[in-house]
Amino acid sequence: MNTKRTIEIIVSPIGEVSIDAVGFKGADCQKATAFLEEALGVVGNKTKKPEFHQVAQKNHHQTLGG
């Protein structure tokens, strides 16, 4: 199967960045965008699609797995 793999970045007028990786398999996804996340700043939240929600909690250290 050969899908087109693209990373789409939207930068808002206040400087917030959303990164969406499309067409990657599993962990390749994380690998594909990690360099951008590291280069640009602090990761606010990650949402895996389909439907995967994370509730950020204050004063609670989270390690994000792949």
Added chain:
Amino acid sequence: MLMSHFTTIKTQIKDIEALKSACAELNLPVLEKAQARGYYENKTRGDFVIKLKGPYDIAVQKQPDGTFGLTADLWNGHVEQEVGPNYGKLLQLYAVHKAMKEARKKGHLVSRHNKPTGEIKLVIQA
């Protein structure tokens, strides 16, 4: 199964060259080790200074954690008028130039689309 994932990031300035590219796009000169103008004779020394067209400038200071902080006299909205609220326009263009630079370094093709909403979209062929 194919997945896509979605990440939101608050931009931090870590690369002075990408910041210079952003300033060049806004036609704002960047000086090294200079004085930033503030209200009534107030001046701040900056590791770098972004010279604005109005009466005040933005001082760029290297922080202990390696990021760069922006400081300016926000009196009367002079600075906001040129770079947006909370330096938003500057941060936006910085993120765009930084992302394009890093993607190209990896050999990816990047295209940039300025949207009428004010957002800027980048598409990277990975």
